[in-house]
Amino acid sequence: xxxxxxxxxxxxxxxxxxxxxxxxxxxxxxRLIAHCFQQEHGRDYDQTFTHxxxxxxxxxxxxxxxxxxxxxxxxxxxxxxLNGELCEDIYMRPPHGYSVPESxxxxxxxxxxxLKQTLRA
Amino acid sequence: xxxxxxLYGRTLLILYVDDMIITDxxxxxxxFVKFHLSDQFLMSDLGPSRYFLEIxxxxxxxxxxxxxxxxxxxDHRTAETLMELNVHLVATxxxxxxxxxxxxxxxxxxVYLGVTRPDISYSIHILSQFVYAPTQxxxxxxxxxxxxxxxxxxxxxxxxxxxxxxxxxxxxxxxASDPSDRRSLSAYYVFLWFPHCLKx
Numbered sequence: 001x002x003x004x005x006x007x008x009x010x011x012x013x014x015x016x017x018x019x020x021x022x023x024x025x026x027x028x029x030x031r032l033i034a035h036c037f038q039q040e041h042g043r044d045y046d047q048t049f050t051h052x053x054x055x056x057x058x059x060x061x062x063x064x065x066x067x068x069x070x071x072x073x074x075x076x077x078x079x080x081x082l083n084g085e086l087c088e089d090i091y092m093r094p095p096h097g098y099s100v101p102e103s104x105x106x107x108x109x110x111x112x113x114x115l116k117q118t119l120r121a
Numbered sequence: 122x123x124x125x126x127x128l129y130g131r132t133l134l135i136l137y138v139d140d141m142i143i144t145d146x147x148x149x150x151x152x153f154v155k156f157h158l159s160d161q162f163l164m165s166d167l168g169p170s171r172y173f174l175e176i177x178x179x180x181x182x183x184x185x186x187x188x189x190x191x192x193x194x195x196d197h198r199t200a201e202t203l204m205e206l207n208v209h210l211v212a213t214x215x216x217x218x219x220x221x222x223x224x225x226x227x228x229x230x231x232v233y234l235g236v237t238r239p240d241i242s243y244s245i246h247i248l249s250q251f252v253y254a255p256t257q258x259x260x261x262x263x264x265x266x267x268x269x270x271x272x273x274x275x276x277x278x279x280x281x282x283x284x285x286x287x288x289x290x291x292x293x294x295x296x297a298s299d300p301s302d303r304r305s306l307s308a309y310y311v312f313l314w315f316p317h318c319l320k321x
Contacts, residue, residue, distance in 0.1 A: 053135045055236055061133055062178070063313045065144045066185040066280040072178070073151050074170040077139040078163040 032112055044088055086111055142170050176237060179277075187237045188277035192230070192270075199272030200265050203244045208262070209300045212251060215258035224255040227263050234270070237278045239310070241266060246306075286313055 020026050039045055065072055091105040132145040132154060141158075145151045158164060170178050179186045218224060228249045235242045244266050251259045294307035 050138060052137050058135060058137075058173070059236075060313060061135055061142070061144065062185070062187060063280055064286065065133075066180070066282065067284060067286055068146060069282065070144045070146045071148055071151065072142055072144045072170040073155065074167040074173060075141040075143065075155060075158065076165045076167055077141065078165060 044090060046088075085109065137174060140173060142173055175233075183282045185280040185282070186277040187280070188275075189234055189237045190274055190277070192234060192274075194267065194271050194274070196264075196267065196271065198268045200268035201272065203241060203266055203269045204247075204262065210247060210251070210259060210262065211301045212254065213256075215256035218255050218257065218260060221252070221255050224260055224263060225252050227267070228252050231263075231266065231270075238270070238276065239278075240273075240276075241270065243308075288313055 062072075064070075086108060090108045092108055093105055094100050132143065132150055134141065134143045134154070143151050143154055145154075155164075155166060159166075172178070175189060175191065177186075177188045177191060179188070228245065231241060231245045232249065235245060244262075248259060248263050248266070289312045290309060291312075292307065292309035294305060296305055297303040298306050
């Protein structure tokens with residue numbers, strides 16, 4: 001149930017298309033996006049920055065690796081923003097198509113696209 | 122997800138939001154780290170690093186290069202130098218640009234280009250002082266930097282396999298050199314190797 005002092009967010013799903021370089025359709029994309037403009041600083045989010053490695057650190061790593069003759073591997077985390085854990089209580093209305101009673105909302109445990117704290121979480 | 126720089130034994134890992142590079146002298150340990158990471162997160166393994174944050178990494182046996190040649194430029198004019206000698210730009214030079222957005226985008230791109238092209242950093246330092254209200258004169262100077270870059274696009278940051286990891290620091294400063302506010306300018310560079318911009 002929705003707590004009175006907590007924000008209820010409505011959500012928008014957004015769809016897009018991804019194309020191959022020759023213009024043919026690769027796949028459809030859809031994502032659930034939070035209406036972040038309803039969030040209030042101090043109540044629904046605190047910090048919004050993200051930690052990134054400093055360019056000097058990256059340069060130093062490359063220099064060391066090259067001199068030592070080590071191998072470098074690269075990985076890419078898929079949908080990284082959806083992995084963040086939220087420490088604030090945020091609720092959302094179930095998306096259209098879910099048949100749930102009017103009074104029921106979802107408690108969000110992981111971050112979603114467009115939440116203010118997604119970068120930080 | 123928190124990005125950080127970890128040192129665990131000999132394994133180094135750099136995380137940049139969702140991009141990660143791992144390096145180690147033991148390929149088996151890299152595989153072990155990858156296995157445990159993919160246990161926690163959905164990941165794609167891009168194998169040996171070729172591009173990281175739009176920076177191209179290339180190597181032969183003895184030579185390593187970092188470059189950003191893929192920066193696309195449609196203008197084919199070139200310039201031999203970044204700036205004319207003894208130019209003193211001030212905020213009130215020329216007519217203000219109607220739309221400063223393009224100037225700001227160019228400054229942003231050139232700041233990032235400085236990652237592998239330290240030779241442009243002084244010009245960018247000067248030109249970025251006018252992003253608030255750029256004028257036609259400033260714009261013509263930024264175009265000159267682009268023309269210079271166009272002519273030297275194949276220059277890359279070179280790392281030698283045989284260089285020592287001895288740090289070397291250089292610094293320099295001017296005294297009250299800015300003609301408009303008489304501020305001083307200082308700069309420093311720390312080398313862990315002996316880099317050169319090489320022409321292909």
